[in-house]
Amino acid sequence: xxxxxxxxxxxxxxxxxxxxxxxxxxxxxxxxxxxxxxxxxxxxxxxxxxxxxxxxxxxxxxxxxxxxxxxxxxxxxxxxxxxxxxxxxxxxxxxxxxxxxxxxxxxxxxxxxxxxxxxxxxxxxxxxxxxxxxxxxxxxxxxxxxxxxxxxxxxxxxxxxxxxxxxxxxxxxxxxxxxxxxxxxxxxxxxxxxxxxxxxxxxxxxxxxxxxxxxxxxxxxxxxxxxxxxxxxxxxxxxxxxxxxxxxxxxxxxxxxxxxxxxxxxxxxxxxxxxxxxxxxxxxxxxxxxxxxxxxxxxxxxxxxxxxxxxxxxxxxxxxxxxxxxxxxxxxxxxxxxxxxxxxxxxxxxxxxxxxxxxxxxxxxxxxxxxxxxxxxxxxxxxxxxxxxxxxxxxxxxxxxxxxxxxxxxxxxxxxxxxxx
Amino acid sequence: xxxxxxxxxxxxxxxxxxxxxxxxxxxxxxxxxxxxxxxxxxxxxxxxxxxxxxxxxxxxxxxxxxxxxxxxxxxxxxxxxxxxxxxxxxxxxxxxxxxxxxxxxxxxxxxxxxxxxxxxxxxxxxxxxxxxxxxxxxxxxxxxxxxxxxxxxxxxxxxxxxxxxxxxxxxxxxxxx
Numbered sequence: 001x002x003x004x005x006x007x008x009x010x011x012x013x014x015x016x017x018x019x020x021x022x023x024x025x026x027x028x029x030x031x032x033x034x035x036x037x038x039x040x041x042x043x044x045x046x047x048x049x050x051x052x053x054x055x056x057x058x059x060x061x062x063x064x065x066x067x068x069x070x071x072x073x074x075x076x077x078x079x080x081x082x083x084x085x086x087x088x089x090x091x092x093x094x095x096x097x098x099x100x101x102x103x104x105x106x107x108x109x110x111x112x113x114x115x116x117x118x119x120x121x122x123x124x125x126x127x128x129x130x131x132x133x134x135x136x137x138x139x140x141x142x143x144x145x146x147x148x149x150x151x152x153x154x155x156x157x158x159x160x161x162x163x164x165x166x167x168x169x170x171x172x173x174x175x176x177x178x179x180x181x182x183x184x185x186x187x188x189x190x191x192x193x194x195x196x197x198x199x200x201x202x203x204x205x206x207x208x209x210x211x212x213x214x215x216x217x218x219x220x221x222x223x224x225x226x227x228x229x230x231x232x233x234x235x236x237x238x239x240x241x242x243x244x245x246x247x248x249x250x251x252x253x254x255x256x257x258x259x260x261x262x263x264x265x266x267x268x269x270x271x272x273x274x275x276x277x278x279x280x281x282x283x284x285x286x287x288x289x290x291x292x293x294x295x296x297x298x299x300x301x302x303x304x305x306x307x308x309x310x311x312x313x314x315x316x317x318x319x320x321x322x323x324x325x326x327x328x329x330x331x332x333x334x335x336x337x338x339x340x341x342x343x344x345x346x347x348x349x350x351x352x353x354x355x356x357x358x359x360x361x362x363x364x365x366x367x368x369x370x371x372x373x374x375x376x377x378x379x380x381x382x383x384x385x386x387x388x389x390x391x392x393x394x395x396x397x398x399x400x401x402x403x404x405x406x407x408x409x410x411x412x413x414x415x416x417x418x419x420x421x
Numbered sequence: 422x423x424x425x426x427x428x429x430x431x432x433x434x435x436x437x438x439x440x441x442x443x444x445x446x447x448x449x450x451x452x453x454x455x456x457x458x459x460x461x462x463x464x465x466x467x468x469x470x471x472x473x474x475x476x477x478x479x480x481x482x483x484x485x486x487x488x489x490x491x492x493x494x495x496x497x498x499x500x501x502x503x504x505x506x507x508x509x510x511x512x513x514x515x516x517x518x519x520x521x522x523x524x525x526x527x528x529x530x531x532x533x534x535x536x537x538x539x540x541x542x543x544x545x546x547x548x549x550x551x552x553x554x555x556x557x558x559x560x561x562x563x564x565x566x567x568x569x570x571x572x573x574x575x576x577x578x579x580x581x582x583x584x585x586x587x588x589x590x591x592x593x594x595x596x597x598x
Contacts (some may be wrong), residue, residue, distance in 0.1 A: 071562060072561075072562055072563040072564065072565075075563040075564065076573065079548075079573065080548075080572060080573050080577075080579060081579065083579070084573075084579050084580075097450060114423065115450050118450070118451060141525060234558040238556070242478070242479060243535070243536050244536050244537050245479070245480055245481065245535070245536075245537025263507045289470075319469065352449055352450060353486075354449075354450045354451075354452055355452065355480065355481075355482065355498070355500050355509075355511060357482075364481060366481060366482050366500070368482070368484055368498070370486060377426065378575075379486050379487070379573075381482075381484045381486075382502075383481065383484070385501075387541075388537060388540070388541070390540070391536070391537065391539060391540055420563060421563075
C-alpha cells in the first residue's frame with residue numbers, strides 16, 4: 001500500500017469513528033472516489049457468513065462503502081408452529097432457533113410460561129439451570145472463538161476450541177441424553193436430576209478450563225497479525241450501540257456494564273460471585289477480550305453452582321404442571337391420571353401475556369408469550385439478539401477494508417438460525 | 422417496572438399531554454403495560470423517552486400480535502427499558518383491522534426515534550401485514566418477496582403449504598385461497 005492511500009485511510013477512519021452510517025457515508029463522500037463503486041453479492045453460502053447470511057456490499061476498490069444484510073434464507077416459521085403445539089411440546093421447537101444457545105431459549109420460554117402460571121421452581125432446579133446455561137455460554141463462546149480466529153487465518157484455534165467444546169457437549173450428553181437441542185428444561189424445573197459422576201466430571205472440566213483459556217489468550221494476544229487485524233477495527237460508539245438496541249458482549253465492549261444476570265433476579269444469579277467484563281474502545285479486540293473474560297466468569301459460576309448445589313426436588317411438585325416421577329405411575333392412580341392429562345392435553349395457562357428476557361451469550365434473549373387460556377400458546381415471539389445485533393454491521397464496516405468486514409462479522413457472532421427463526 | 426400507582430401517574434400525564442391517548446393500563450406478572458391509540462404513538466414514545474423522570478431510552482423489542490377475535494384486532498408492542506432504574510414498560514398500540522380487505526392496518530414507524538426498530542418493523546409487516554408509515558425500507562424480510570398473505574395472522578392456516586419447485590410452481594397457483 002503506498003503512503004497516500006494509507007493517509008487517506010487514516011483520515012477516513014478518523015472521520016468515521018463514532019459516527020452513524022449516514023454521517024460516515026457523508027464524510028466519505030467528501031473524499032473523491034478513486035474508482036467507481038462495484039456492487040458485490042456476498043453469500044448466502046459462504047463459510048465466513050456463519051450460516052446463510054447474504055450481504056450486498058458496495059466496494060470502492062477494497063474499501064466497503066455500504067453494506068445491506070439480507071436475511072430470511074433459514075426462516076422456518078417456528079413462531080407460527082408453536083401456536084399449534086401445547087406448551088410442553090413447543091419447548092423442543094424454540095430451542096432450535098439459535099442452535100448454539102438452546103438452553104437460553106428454553107429458559108426464556110419456560111421462564112416466561114412459569115411466570116404466566118405464577119409457578120415458582122425449586123432451588124435445585126434453578127441451580128441446575130444455571131449450571132447448564134453457563135456451560136452453554138462456554139460452548140457458544142468457544143465456537144465463536146474458534147470460527148472467528150479461523151476467519152482471521154488462525155487455523156489451530158479452531159481445533160483447540162472444538163476440543164474443549166466437545167467436552168461441554170459430552171457433559172450435556174451425560175446429563176440430558178443429547179449433545180444439542182436437549183429439551184432438558186421444562187416448565188416447573190428440569191427433566192432429570194444429574195447422573196452420578198456428572199458433578200465430578202464437570203468440576204474437572206472447570207478446573208482445567210481456566211488454564212486452557214490462558215493458552216488461547218497466549219496464542220492470540222501475542223500474535224501480531226491477530227492484534228493488527230482486530231485493534232481499532234469496527235469501532236462503534238456506545239451511544240450508537242444503544243440506539244441500535246445492541247446488547248451482550250458487543251455493548252459491553254463499548255464500556256456499558258449492562259448484564260441482565262446482575263440487574264434482574266432471575267434464577268438466583270445473585271447467589272454467585274462473578275464480574276461483568278467491559279471494554280473501553282468498542283473495537284473488535286475489545287469484543288474478543290470481553291468474550292474471553294466472560295468464559296472465565298462462566299467457569300467461575302459453574303464451579304460455584306456445583307459446590308453450592310442444594311438438595312431437594314429438581315422440578316416442581318405441582319402435578320398440574322410437572323410430570324409425576326416415573327416410579328409413581330405403577331402404584332398411584334392419581335399420578336397416572338396426572339401423567340395422562342399432561343401428556344395428552346398438556347397444562348392450561350391462564351390468559352395473559354408477558355415479555356421475559358434473560359442474558360444470552362449474544363445479548364438480551366427475550367421471549368414474549370401470549371396465552372388465551374388454552375393449552376396452546378396464542379403467540380410466541382422471540383427477541384433474538386443476533387437479529388437485532390446484525391443491524392450494527394453497517395456501522396462497523398462502512399469505510400473499512402472488505403477483509404475487516406469479515407473480521408467484524410465474525411466478532412458480531414450472528415447465528416443465522418436465530419436471526420431467521 | 423413502575424409500580425401500579427406509578428403506572429397510573431404515567432397514564433394520567435400521557436392523557437393530559439395527548440388528549441385521551443391512553444386506552445387502559447395493566448399490571449400483571451411483573452409487567453407494566455399501557456395501551457394507547459395508534460395515532461399518537463410517536464408522541465407517546467417520545468414522551469416516555471425524553472421526559473425527565475421517565476427516560477425509557479432503550480427499545481428492547483418491537484413485536485406484533487394478532488388478538489383475533491378481539492377488537493381492536495392487532496397490536497404492536499414496544500418494550501421500553503430504562504437502564505439506570507432497570508424498569509421496563511410495555512407500550513401497546515392497538516390497531517383496528519380495516520373493513521376494506523385491500524387496506525392494511527397502519528401505524529407510524531418509530532425508526533427515526535429507535536433505529537433498532539428497523540428490522541423488527543419489517544418483520545411485523547412481513548408476518549402481520551401491518552404497515553409502518555415512514556419506514557425507510559418497508560419490504561418483506563423473512564418470507565420471499567413475492568409471497569402473498571400474512572403468515573402469522575391467526576386466520577392464516579398452518580400447514581398445507583405445498584413445497585414449490587420450479588417444476589411444479591405453475592401447477593399450484595394461488596394455493597393459499
